[in-house]
Amino acid sequence: MKISDLELFTINGRKVTILESKSGLGIGGAIIEGIGEVNASVMSYAEGKNVIKNAQNLNDERRAKIKPEYIYDAISFTKPMNAVAVFDYDSSEKLRAFRRAEHEAKVANAKKELEAKELELGARYEGITELRNAISSWDLYREKFQAAMEDEYNDGANMPKRPNSNLEELHNKYPLASIYLKAESYTFSENHHKFSAGKKAMALLDNGGSAEEANAILDNWLPETALWD
Structure with missing residues (x-):
């Protein structure tokens, strides 16, 4: 699974598609419903209590669902506007599960490569x-x-x-x-x-x-x- 396959939403209900980075570092931007493509390059975080205090265009019902002590995933961008998009709780959890799985896959691949190298060395030395x-x-x-x-x-x-x-x-x-x-x-x-x-x-x-x-x-x-x- 790629990060662009994840179904993600901001705290105010906008659908977000995160794009893969061509360099393999960070992210390659995102497409936000109602805004279009934005130039976000890295993931960031926002503390729930700060989201409650500072989030704009958020109705009372959605604001009440924000967990004050939870750290939400977010992206910052400067084009087409200077803003921050904060992901809702479910989307933040999806992103964390994705990163954990990605990390575990890298560790498993590194272990396999190390074991293969050791077998090769064992045959030679x-x-x-x-x-x-x-x-x-x-x-x-x-x-x-x-x-x-x-x-x-x-x-x-x-x-x-x-x-x-x-x-x-x-x-x-x-x-x-x-x-x-x-x-x-x-x-x-x-x-x-x-x-x-x-x-x-x-x-x-x-x-x-x-x-x-x-x-x-x-x-x-x-x-x-x-x-x-």
């Missing part, structure tokens, strides 16, 4: 998923252990459980996966030299390069101009 999970387990353990040590009310009886995995053994068992994950970690750096080294090493490995070649790139990421005696 033996043991990479096992090693990645082990590293994550140890990182979480260290984080919880540090928090427990800093907790003055912790008597030592509820310390986190150490993972069963042996990182050194796994790194030795899966050298290509190990160096790939090291290269991947470099791409999280804010230093562009280190980031570039990580990307270069990953590309080398993806194209059949050796762990030794990739490690040489990673160990020499600092430019010569930054070195001194």
